[in-house]
Amino acid sequence: MITEALVLSAFLFVIGTLGVLVRRNAIIMFLCIELQLNAVNLSFVAFSRLHGMDGQIFVFFVMTVAAAEAAVGLAIIISIFRHYKTVDVGNFKLLRW
Amino acid sequence: MVTFLFYVFAAVAVGGAIGVVISRSPVGSLLSMIATLGSMAAIFVLLEAHFLAAIQIIVYAGAIMVLFLFVIMLLNLGHDYQKDLKVGAFSLVSFATVGAMAYVLSRQLGAADLSDSGPGAAAIDAAIAQHGVVGAIAQPLYTTYVVPFEITGILLLVAIVGALVLAKKNVA
Numbered sequence: 001m002i003t004e005a006l007v008l009s010a011f012l013f014v015i016g017t018l019g020v021l022v023r024r025n026a027i028i029m030f031l032c033i034e035l036q037l038n039a040v041n042l043s044f045v046a047f048s049r050l051h052g053m054d055g056q057i058f059v060f061f062v063m064t065v066a067a068a069e070a071a072v073g074l075a076i077i078i079s080i081f082r083h084y085k086t087v088d089v090g091n092f093k094l095l096r097w
Numbered sequence: 098m099v100t101f102l103f104y105v106f107a108a109v110a111v112g113g114a115i116g117v118v119i120s121r122s123p124v125g126s127l128l129s130m131i132a133t134l135g136s137m138a139a140i141f142v143l144l145e146a147h148f149l150a151a152i153q154i155i156v157y158a159g160a161i162m163v164l165f166l167f168v169i170m171l172l173n174l175g176h177d178y179q180k181d182l183k184v185g186a187f188s189l190v191s192f193a194t195v196g197a198m199a200y201v202l203s204r205q206l207g208a209a210d211l212s213d214s215g216p217g218a219a220a221i222d223a224a225i226a227q228h229g230v231v232g233a234i235a236q237p238l239y240t241t242y243v244v245p246f247e248i249t250g251i252l253l254l255v256a257i258v259g260a261l262v263l264a265k266k267n268v269a
Contacts, residue, residue: 008107011203012133012137015115015117041153045146048217050217052217055217059146061249065249068255070161071256072259074168087174
């Protein structure tokens with residue numbers, strides 16, 4: 001079951017990457033990043049069956065960092081929305097060439 | 098039985114993940130994400146990580162997704178049904194990149210011949226028998242990993258202050 005869990009984690013990570021690449025709504029891109037973090041968590045839990053409890057502790061830390069990241073990222077999205085009146089990343093052109 | 102349940106929840110997780118990417122409404126994406134997170138919590142239980150499964154439900158599906166929902170509600174994006182997939186050469190490049198990634202990852206991971214329970218599984222079972230489900234993860238967390246744990250507290254404080262400063266209305 002460990003191999004299957006790793007393959008599932010790879011699938012979820014790839015789907016998350018695809019979402020970040022093809023969507024333009026900033027909130028959904030952010031949601032897909034959370035999906036990638038979750039896929040990595042699944043890998044950690046699967047490998048903890050082989051290498052002991054440390055993997056689960058790492059998942060604990062990843063979840064904490066994800067919570068902090070969600071709070072700050074959504075605050076950034078809110079302040080961007082105040083400025084541009086949209087969350088479509090195609091409209092944010094200041095640092096693009 | 099366990100393998101059958103694993104495949105059921107894996108199918109729900111992948112379906113939900115695809116729903117996150119293709120759903121037009123942000124709220125639909127969010128609900129698909131909650132389905133994915135819930136079935137991943139079930140898979141955590143199947144992998145004997147009970148505490149993490151509970152945390153996954155409480156923190157991810159409970160707190161973080163509600164935060165997303167609040168932001169969608171606050172910005173009034175709930176009926177934002179416009180098509181927002183990127184089109185053209187960029188999406189082709191995206192699909193090619195992701196396809197290559199999927200190929201490499203599944204080839205590498207699928208070729209690995211991992212037994213169902215290595216030495217780690219025995220260690221985890223022993224720790225759960227000795228300290229209980231929560232104690233098994235608390236024991237190393239408060240001894241070996243106590244410094245990272247404290248740094249995590251500082252990180253959360255910084256995140257709270259940062260989120261407040263960023264989301265505050267400009268007084269000027």
